[in-house]
Structure formats: C-alpha cells, structure tokens
Amino acid sequence: MKISSALPLRNLRGNPVRTAILIFLTAILSLMIFGGTLMITSLKTGLHSLESRLGADIMVVPYEAATKSNLETIVLQGATGYFYMDEAKYQKIASTEGIGQISAQFFLASASSGCCSLSVQIIGFDPDTDFTITPWIKKSYGQTLQKYDIIVGNDLNAFVGDTLIFYGVECRVAAKLDKTGTSFDTAVFTNQETIKALIQSSLDKNMNEFKNINPDKVVSCVLINAAEGYTVEDVLNDINLHVKKVKAVRTKDMISGISDSLAGVSDIISILIIVVWIAGMLILLLAFAMSISQRKKEFAVLRVIGASQNQLAGIVMQEALLLCLAGSLMGAVLGLLILLPFQQVIEEFLNLPFLLPSAVQIAGYVLAAVILTILTGCIAVSVSAFRISRIDTALILRGDT
Template sequence: MGRKNTGNIHYTYIILQNLKRKMSRTILLSVFMFFMVFMIFSLTSILCSMKEGLNNTVKRTGADILLVPKDYFSSVKDALFLGIPSTVYFDSSLADKVAKEAGVATVSSQMFLATIYDSPCCDEAVQMIAYHPESDFLIQPWIAKQLKRSIPDGQIVAGSRLSYKKGDTAIFFGRKFTVAGKLQETGMGYDNSVFLNFNTAEELLKEPVVKNYLAIGDKKEVVSLITVKADKKADIEKLAKALQNKYEKSNVSVETPGRLVESTRSTLKQYAACFIFVGAILTAFTFAALVSIFTITMNERKKEYGIIKSLGGSSLKIVSFTIGEAAAIGIMGSLAGSLLSVLTISLFRNLIVLHLKLPYLRQSFTSLILLTVLCTVLSVLTGMIAAGISAAAIQGKETYALIRENE
C-alpha cells in the first residue's frame, strides 16, 4: 500500500527522506550548525556563570567592609574568593581600634595559613582559616548549619571540595586534627579551605615548621583579615573612606566586597565583548556557508523541482521543503552542540575555574534548558533564512526551464 498523504506527516516524511538521500550534505550542514552552537553555548554558559558567581560571592561575603594588608591585597582576595592557599598576617591590635570607630557595629578577624604542598607534615595544600566563633558573621553561619555549634578546640571543618569526611583525621604542620564536619557548597574560596578556631590556631603557631616555613617567627597575635559590619544608619562608602584615611599609615587597604571583585568584573566585561564578537563572526560565517551550500543544492535539484511543479506543486511548496530541511538540520546540529558543550564544561570544570579565576562554574538545569532553546532557535532561524534566500533564486523560473536547465 502506498503512503497516505496526511499533510504534515507526509511533509515531514519527504524532508527526512531528502536528508537521508543526501547524507553527506546533511552531515556537512549539521557540522556547521554544531560548531556554531557549541561555541556560542559554551561561551554564553561560562559568561553567565561568571556573572552569577561574582554576584553571589559579593552577597555571601557577609561583611560591609574588609581591612587587609595593602601589600597582600591580591593574596587575600584569592584566598577569600578562590581558596588559593596563602599566608598573610598583620598586627591584630588594629581590630580593637576599628571596633571603637563611629559607624562600626561589629568587628571580627580571620587568620590565613597556607599548608605546605607535597610535604610529610601536611596531607595536602589547602587554605587554613582561623576565626573567632563568638564574633564572626562570615564563617560561623555556615559552620552553624552543619555542626549546630562552634568548632571545638583541636578540630577542623572541611570545605565542600575537599575529600575529608566527618570523623576523618587530617594532618597539617605535623599536628593531627579531627574533622568535625563538612561545609555545604558556598561558591567561595571556603569550598577549598579548612576552618579552625583561634585557640587551635595559636597552638599551631607554636610549631617550628610554622615559624620557619611561614616566617611567622614568635608573633602570636596576628590576623590576615578584619571584617566590619557597619551600623544600619552608616553610609558604607563614607565609612570605608574614613577608615582608609585614618589607618593608611598602618599599611592597610580598606575595601568593600564589591571593590574586591572590581578587577574581575572588568575582566568579565572584556570577556563579554570578546564572546559577542566571536559569536557574531561564527553566526555570519555559518550563515554564509549555509547560503552557499543551499544555493548549490538548489541548482542541482532544479530538475526535481521542475517535475514537482509540473505535477501541480507550487513554488511555495518547494521553498517549504527546503526551509523544512534547514530547520531539521538546525535542530540536529543545535542539540548535538548543546549536549557536547554541557559535557565539555562538566569534564573540564575545575580547569576552567582555575584558569579564569572563577568562584565556581555552575548553572541550574532551568538555565541550561533555556540556553539550549535559545541556541536551537538561533540555529533554526539561521538555517531557514539561508535556505529561503537560496530558494528565492528559482522562484521566477518556468517549469520547462527548471527541467531542462542542467541537461
């Protein structure tokens, strides 16, 4: 029995048969679509994740103002946002002075110690962060969610990206620590860090390896970061400027969380401009290639189209077949490009995060679906417009001329 003409079913069947019959052409066109979507999807995904990561990092910092050693500004920023191990310290007495300033509601401090990479005294290279549980408003809220209490003396809490589990034993600077718990993902450098209270840190500072390797010497009361929570009525920018003017001679840099990531935001804008340029070039190149290939195809199939017209088929029907093929190719190339992009980003996530210095690289399922839909629409529209332009070349030709032209 012959296949019944059932409108769209018959139309779809003819399109699929045409694609199957010219498999090499179908694959070539799909590859053009694939590379366009793969690059646009990947670049857009990374760009959106960078923007989301920066915004979330600033929100989660929890402090209004941060005081860091001026000479170690980059080290503190990388430790806080990326978890890159660093040892930074300055006189802790500054915290007491800042707490007495007008407009300051709460002050706390942290100390950063970088463990030694590939050394018998340390399991691995991580950022150790000591803090005061009773006054801290950055770390303690995360710790409280896991332990329902503060970190006991002699114990640590591990960040989400570290391999330790609750109850494990970790060795840092020759001392054994019990892992009291593990943080959930924060999207900050905390995910690559371990946490301890200042009582434990002060005991750790007595270790010879700490004094010698980290050049702490006999200093006992040192901190790496002073965090400030401003009074509700205070103007944060004015307060930060006032603190900077007053303590500038102490070689301290006074920053807000937004200013800490300002350089990264600038880099993000540069990436965005490059991504847009690359995306436009790829789309233009793909469009030109599709027009060329579809034009060649239309010329090769003039006799076929002439026969269709002689049997009563309209020019619009012929154009619809060509545009339908382009749409099908766009869908195939787009879905393949989107899927491979997600897999590539997932496999090389850590490398991308490290190279681009991102807090994290993550997108929700909803955003991935939305991006896939947008890329598919772009791909299909590009193919359909290219096919339409190519098909327009035969619209004015007579049926007889189409049948005999290539003979």
C-alpha cells in the same frame, strides 16, 4: 505515509556528505551559542558568588600584608599565605566610629597536607561575631562547630567524617561547602579556637614563618560593615588615619579588577558569538542555496507532478529543520561534554571566578541554543524556499542541464 513528509529525510540520506557538512556547520553554531552563553553566565554567577562570599564592606589587614597583591592573591586567586597583627589593633579598630558589624579572622596555611604537595589555606573565624562566613556555612552545616571540627571547600577531595591532619593536629571534616567558583573552594574553615591551636602547633613544630607571636593575642584581618548613617568611605578613612600599621581596603575595589577582566572576557565571547552567528547564517544561506539550486530540476519535476508552491517550500523548510535539529542537538551535547567536565580547566585558564548555573538553567540554555540555531537555519533557508516555490518550472525543464 505521505511522501512529501518523507521526502526531506530521503533527500538528506540521499546525499550523506552534504548532509554531514551541513549538520557539522549547524553543530558549530549551536556549540558557540550554547557554550558562549554558558561561559558568560558562569563567569557572572562566579563574580556574584565571590561578592556575596566576601560579604563585608571593608577588610583591614596589617600594613605589610596590604601590599595589595599579597591580600588579593589569597582572597581572590586561592594562593596560600598568612599574616598577623596585634589584637590590640582589633580593639582600636573596633572603637572607630560608624562600625556596624566587625569580626576578626585568622589565617594559616597548611604545610603539605597528606598526599599532596600543595598547601591549603585555613581560615578561622569568631563564631560570636562573624557575619561573612557563618550565613554561608549554615546552608551546609546547621550545628555549631566543635573544637577540631573543620568545614572544607567544595574542591577539596575530603568528605564528611574524614580526618585531615594539619601540623600534627587531627581535624574532623564536619561539612563540605557548596561550590562557589571562587578561591574559597580550596580553603578550610574552622572556628577561632581550633585555628589558634593549629597556629600554636605550627609554632611548636617551628614551621611557622612568624616566630614571636602568641596565637591568643593576634588576628589576621578584620572585616567590617559600616553602620547605617555612615558611608564606607568615612569608616575606611577613619581607620587608615587613626590606626597605625594597618591598611583598610574596600572589598569592592578588590573585586573591581576581577569584574573588569570578566567584562572583557564576556565582551570577547559575545563578539565571538555574534561573528560566528553571522558567519554561520551566511554559510548556511549559501549552502542551502547551492544545495537547492543543484536540485532545481527535481523540484521542477515535483511541480509537474502537481506539487504546489507551498509544498515545495515546505519540503525545503523541513530539510533545513531536520538538519538544524540534528546539528543543534549535537552541538549542545558537545558543549555539555566540554564545559561540564572541564570547568576546572576553564576556571584556571581564565583565572576568574567561574560557577556553573543550576541544572535547570543549563537545560534552559540548551533549549535556547537549539531554538536559536533552528531559527537561524529557517531564516537562512527561507530565501531558498521562497525562490524554489517561485521557480520557472518550464524554463528549468527545457534545458536538460
């Protein structure tokens, strides 16, 4: 074996403390690059997922529910709640000019469900008119929902075939949805027929906040897409002007708060990555320079024995390459170990939609972080490599220091 290719490894093993510190440094660098980019992408994927899940231009809710926070906490933050308005309002809204698609939804929150003290948001939709939930449910469940069939969000600990009991009514889990990274992950979806039965049951058991409602004569909210040739603004204003006791909200406006704070978090992470990258680069630059100047004499000896300038530079580069490879892989694995299992904690902490990209994409980020870290190490060491290849061998050998 050529000693010049074994030498870098031997040098690294010869000084385990220095090697460990440098590996640790590069691991942090790669962890930051990988973890940071994965966080930013997950947030963006989450927002995108939320946008497509909302899927309508306008949401009309009873006026008392539109005290915006109430609606927002249900749709965006996964709180539970419900409100109703007369079905006549739906008819009135439907008659507004410029409506392309329109569908009503029905909300109910379960009382404590089974084992847990937390209640679950139940969303009922009308299979005949629905255009927001059905396309997305289709991916997980091809058939039509029967009465007392429910579809559960990905974060609910229930599986196909399980039975969940809401207000004494047994419901069969027909499908489980893919993860969306939004509040819909903890919701239960069902058709109009089922939810009306559940509302009735909650009324019968005297567990509903509303006392005097007829489940067949109410809706919770109305989702609307503007028809071609009409702006969302027109339809929105028209409804707010002409239909009393309701409030029409642009879904884009609801998300704007989220996308604003998401942009903020992304910016902070981006700045962090850049700061850590620059700091890491500088520290590595110094660390390599120190580590190599300590061994100046050894390199001079190699010159004496007949190593060329390129060989010296090669040894130094290989040392850095090995260090960065080990460090960056460790950092990436550490990042995976933190971000993958604890994504729920992160989601809750940030209070923003958070959806991890596909495995292939994550692998791509790992690769990118490793390459970037190695590149950083190589740039940092190239200064030292150049200097060591140009050392004044004779001068170093003279002084025995």
